[in-house]
Amino acid sequence: MATTLEQSSSEATTVSVWAKLPAEYAIPDSAPTLAEAEEYCRQLARSHYENFSVATWFLPGNLKQHFFNVYAYCRISDDLGDEVGNPTASLQLLDEWESELNACYEGRPRHPVFVALTETVRKFEIPKHEFADLLTAFRQDQTTSRYETFSDVLGYCRNSANPVGHLVLYLCGYRDNERQQLSDYTCTALQLANFWQDVSVDFAKGRIYLPLEDLRRFGVSETDIRDSKNTPAFCEMMRFEVARAREWFAQGLPLVQKVEGKLAIDIDLFTRGGLEILNAIERQDYAVLGKRPVISMMRKLWLVARAAFRPISPRPRIVANDERLR
Numbered sequence: 001m002a003t004t005l006e007q008s009s010s011e012a013t014t015v016s017v018w019a020k021l022p023a024e025y026a027i028p029d030s031a032p033t034l035a036e037a038e039e040y041c042r043q044l045a046r047s048h049y050e051n052f053s054v055a056t057w058f059l060p061g062n063l064k065q066h067f068f069n070v071y072a073y074c075r076i077s078d079d080l081g082d083e084v085g086n087p088t089a090s091l092q093l094l095d096e097w098e099s100e101l102n103a104c105y106e107g108r109p110r111h112p113v114f115v116a117l118t119e120t121v122r123k124f125e126i127p128k129h130e131f132a133d134l135l136t137a138f139r140q141d142q143t144t145s146r147y148e149t150f151s152d153v154l155g156y157c158r159n160s161a162n163p164v165g166h167l168v169l170y171l172c173g174y175r176d177n178e179r180q181q182l183s184d185y186t187c188t189a190l191q192l193a194n195f196w197q198d199v200s201v202d203f204a205k206g207r208i209y210l211p212l213e214d215l216r217r218f219g220v221s222e223t224d225i226r227d228s229k230n231t232p233a234f235c236e237m238m239r240f241e242v243a244r245a246r247e248w249f250a251q252g253l254p255l256v257q258k259v260e261g262k263l264a265i266d267i268d269l270f271t272r273g274g275l276e277i278l279n280a281i282e283r284q285d286y287a288v289l290g291k292r293p294v295i296s297m298m299r300k301l302w303l304v305a306r307a308a309f310r311p312i313s314p315r316p317r318i319v320a321n322d323e324r325l326r
Contacts, residue, residue, distance in 0.1 A: 017089045025076055027100060027111045037115035038065055041072035044113075048075055059262060063171055066124070069116040070167050073131060076113060081138030082205075090142050098135050101128065126170045133163045141207070150211045150244075153195075154188060161191035172263045179258055186252030186271060192245040193277040196238060199288050200228060210241065228290030238286035242278050249275055 018026040024040070032040070045068040059067055080093045104114035104121065105128050120126070137160035147153045165183030169175070195202065195209040202209060203225050215221070218237035225234075249271060256264050256271070273295070280293035 017084075017092055020084050020086070020089065021079060021093075025079070027096065029110070031110045031115050032112045034115060034119065037112035038069070040112035041065070041068040041116045044068075044075060045071045059266070065116075066120045066171050067168075069113070069120045070171065072113045073117060074134065074164060077134055077138060081141050087142035091139060094135050094139055094142075098132065101131055101135075120171075124170045124173075126167065130163045130166050130170070133159045145207045146212055147209060148212050150214070153192075153209055153211055156209075157188040157191045158184075161187040168263075168266075169259075172259065174259065179255060182252050182255035182258065184252075185248050186255060186267065186274075189245050189248035189252060190270060190274045192241070192248060193274040196241050196245065196281055197277050197288065197293050199225060200290055201292060210237070214241070225289060230287035230289045234289065235286040238281065238288060242281055242286065245278055246275070 024044075031037075042065070048071075077094075077097060080097055081090050084090045084093065100109055100111045100114050103109045104118050107118065109115050109118060117131075121128075137156060140156060140159070144156075147156065162184045165187040166180055169179055169183055174180075199208075199210065208215075208222065208225065210220075214237055218240070219233045220231070220237050223229075224231055253271065256267050259267065276295050277293065280295055281288055284291065284293055
């Protein structure tokens, strides 16, 4: 009797935790058909972030569904870690989500994302760790809110950003270490650009991704960040961080030359978009606290057009000034 009560209590807790998220995110009792699962992923991908929709303009038609499937996995995984508002609940949800990932690789998933992914994983022979590493990063967000060194930040990026690039390469038929390494540079650079853009947004969530060693070096306090004080010391630190992110973009640029056609356009587009975020930070004189740098719609359209019609050359401008990394 006690066991039955404990099981009922556990199931009720699970339901209440999933209730913090959109109803369609919950794991159903039975699996949908493959067609239903693929439609679920298409709808989810198309209802989120315009950048993803723009990127799919350049994808071969036979790959779009697989990109929808991967995006749906990444989207929900990210929301489980970032939109629940309770670290304990997020960790529970991420554990259940990983159980579904395991079920996907064992051929018995129930969630539509994993039903759809089963075909993607089979067709492109994607290792499970590429999906699981993302969950490691989202778990880390529940337990770690500060990073002592830049190397620690890079360690986070290895799980939060780099697997996404690997997944894209797998879908496009590339499995070699050289391209994966170049992709890692680009994905890490994109993650850094996002961090430097969202310093205030992340602080409101209790997180600082700026290395603490850099705060001390430049004489910046957490109170400055909390109070949105764009002091000369803070802006000088951000100048340094932006220059460092540009170096990572530069290291990843050769990837555009090592992939074919439409994937090259996509990589070029995302690289230019990341660099444009850094440019927006520079245009604000690095004063990002309390005023998130954004890219205007016209600028986004220009980036898309440039990537579409001049995808390979000239290369994106990396260095905006003569300052060298210290």
